[in-house]
Amino acid sequence: MPAPDEFALDVxxxxxxxxxxxxxxxxxxxxxxxxxxxxAEPARSARSLVIDLRETVFMDSTGLRAVLAAARQARxxxxxxxxxxxxxxxxxxxxxxxxxxxxxxxxxxxxx
Amino acid sequence: MSGSVEPNLSLELWSRAGDVxxxxxxxxxxxxLLSLDASGAADLATVATEACNNVxxxxxxxxxxxxxxxxxxxxxxxxxxxxxxxxxxMTARAKEPGEAGGLGLPMMAALSSSLEIGANPGGGxxxxxxxxxxxxxxxxxxxxxxxxxxxxxxEDYLASGGAILTAAPGAVAAVTLARVARxxxxxxxxxxxxxxxxxxxxxxxxxxxxxxxxxxxxTCAILVAERELELRTFARLESVERAERDVEVFNExxxxxxxxAVR
Numbered sequence: 001m002p003a004p005d006e007f008a009l010d011v012x013x014x015x016x017x018x019x020x021x022x023x024x025x026x027x028x029x030x031x032x033x034x035x036x037x038x039x040a041e042p043a044r045s046a047r048s049l050v051i052d053l054r055e056t057v058f059m060d061s062t063g064l065r066a067v068l069a070a071a072r073q074a075r076x077x078x079x080x081x082x083x084x085x086x087x088x089x090x091x092x093x094x095x096x097x098x099x100x101x102x103x104x105x106x107x108x109x110x111x112x
Numbered sequence: 113m114s115g116s117v118e119p120n121l122s123l124e125l126w127s128r129a130g131d132v133x134x135x136x137x138x139x140x141x142x143x144x145l146l147s148l149d150a151s152g153a154a155d156l157a158t159v160a161t162e163a164c165n166n167v168x169x170x171x172x173x174x175x176x177x178x179x180x181x182x183x184x185x186x187x188x189x190x191x192x193x194x195x196x197x198x199x200x201x202m203t204a205r206a207k208e209p210g211e212a213g214g215l216g217l218p219m220m221a222a223l224s225s226s227l228e229i230g231a232n233p234g235g236g237x238x239x240x241x242x243x244x245x246x247x248x249x250x251x252x253x254x255x256x257x258x259x260x261x262x263x264x265x266x267e268d269y270l271a272s273g274g275a276i277l278t279a280a281p282g283a284v285a286a287v288t289l290a291r292v293a294r295x296x297x298x299x300x301x302x303x304x305x306x307x308x309x310x311x312x313x314x315x316x317x318x319x320x321x322x323x324x325x326x327x328x329x330x331t332c333a334i335l336v337a338e339r340e341l342e343l344r345t346f347a348r349l350e351s352v353e354r355a356e357r358d359v360e361v362f363n364e365x366x367x368x369x370x371x372x373a374v375r
Contacts, residue, residue, distance in 0.1 A: 005133075025136075028165050029129035058136065060161045061215035089154035096222045097215060 005057055009037055017048035019109045020070075023055040026063030034063070038070040049074045050109040053086035059093050071103055082106050118329075119183035119194075120254075120284050123292070124276035127172055127180045127197065132164040134275055134295050135182050139193075141287035142184060146191070146248060155223040156193065156243060162216035163195035163239045171199030171236060178236075179270060187253060191245050196238040201231060254281050265333055273299065273336045280329035282322020290314040293334050293343060297372070300336045306375040310341060313359055313372060316352050317343060343370045 007024035020037055024030070034051075041049060051067055053059070059067075067083060074081035082104040085091065094100035106112060123138060125131040136157045143153035160182065167180045183194045221227045224241035232238035270276070277292050279285035290311045297310040314332075321330045325347065333344040349368045353361035362369040 025133070027129070027161065028132060028168060058157065058161075060158065060165060061219055062165065064215060088150045089158060092151060092154055092223070093158065093219065096219055 007033070009033055011037055011041070013046050015046055017050055017109070017112050018046040019050045019052050019112075021052040021055065021109075025058040026053075026056050026066070027058060027060045028062045031060075031062040031066045034066045035069065038066065038073065041070075041073075046079070048080040048082065048112040050082050050084065050106070050112045052084045052109045053090055054084050056086045056090050059086060059090045061093075064093055064097060064099060067103075068099065080104070080112060082109075082112050084109055118280075119185040119278075120280055121182075121184040121288055122276075122278040123182040124270060124278075125180045125182065126270040126273075127168045127177045127199075129165075129168055130299070131180060131275070132161055132168065134292050135160050135164055137291040137295050138182075138277070138288040139184070141291045142284065145252070145283060145287045146186065146245060148245060152243070152245060156191070159220045159224050159227075159241045159243075160193050160195065162220045163193070163241065165216060166237075166239070167195060167197040167199070171197035173200070177271065186245070186248060189245055189247050191243045192240055193243075194238060194240045196232040196234075197236040198232070198234060199236045201235070202229070202237050252281060252283060269333065269335065274334060276331065276333045278329050278331040279318075282318060282326065282330070285322060285330040285332075286315050286318040289318050289330070289332055289334075289343075293341065296334050296336050297341045300339070300341055300374055302341070302372075302374055306372070309356075309358060309372055309375070313352065313356055313370065314343065316355060317345060317349060317370060320349055320351050321345060321347050337371075339374045341372045341374075343372075344368070345370070 005025050007030040010021040013019050018041055022034060026034060051070060071081045084106050123135060125134060139156045139160055140153060143156055164180060172178045179198050181196045185192045220241060225244050226242045228240045230238055275292055275296060277289055279288050293310050293314040294307050297307055302310060318330055331346050335342045344367055346367045348363050349361055352370060360371045
């Protein structure tokens with residue numbers, strides 16, 4: 001079983017929504033993988049993009065920047081964008097940077 | 113707390129993304145020991161990470177790298193994290209056109225009670241963040257630590273994936289050494305059982321050094337070698353070898369090497 005802080009990405013979805021689930025630590029070392037997944041995402045052309053942070057135990061400014069870039073990309077292509085609640089540290093980053101007021105934050109990716 | 117107070121924890125690392133994980137793990141152990149709540153622990157991790165990220169990304173030339181040092185000192189109701197490097201300093205770096213205004217610095221300022229950024233006396237940049245914390249257990253407050261200057265290690269020790277930890281008192285050494293050693297053992301692909309061994313042996317080393325020399329800080333160099341993890345302490349270890357079946361302890365002149373094979 002991987003350690004809880006071990007980074008993993010899982011991309012799933014259909015026409016309705018794409019859900020990118022981020023597990024572990026989203027940091028300087030792992031954020032490029034999320035950026036690459038987001039860059040490849042428009043090919044899926046789902047109506048909504050959700051980044052699921054429920055299993056994200058840590059996020060730094062590099063990770064936040066990747067999330068904000070994904071939001072911008074979705075907005076520019078006229079699609080809905082949302083994130084799900086992360087853990088304590090992730091929520092603090094959203095609130096201290098004001099990102100939580102600019103992003104739609106859901107309890108569950110199915111809500112998108 | 114003045115900058116001249118000797119730290120409770122020093123991590124000598126290298127400017128790479130993977131070493132920032134080591135810092136977070138050591139701080140998580142310390143936060144637990146100091147009974148910080150989840151948000152207090154999260155803030156230490158965030159601020160230290162952002163300061164270290166700046167070292168990894170900006171301190172050295174784009175294709176270069178160098179030392180990254182992290183120190184933590186605590187007393188009564190304050191904790192100070194200092195991150196320093198030996199790079200080209202803050203002013204040398206011009207902002208790239210189109211580069212986003214940094215998110216990291218405002219985050220660090222918002223999550224700490226004070227933040228100082230300046231030149232590192234030895235060259236490079238030094239960032240110090242102070243946090244208010246609940247009153248510390250008096251047993252963890254040390255009047256004076258005899259901070260032993262560690263012997264010189266090969267210059268490529270840190271560059272090749274090693275880390276050097278110095279900690280006092282013994283309880284700080286025990287919680288931080290075990291977590292740092294686990295990160296490095298993970299790099300060497302130890303299994304879950306192997307990681308449990310690393311955890312137990314590290315705590316035993318910290319305990320033995322603390323009981324033999326209560327006023328001295330523990331210094332331990334941790335190195336990942338081919339299929340093994342080496343813990344090098346600058347004190348003789350007697351009980352570790354007696355208690356552990358699967359480790360090898362070599363008492364050399366001036367230091368002791370404890371090795372665990374990958375399993």
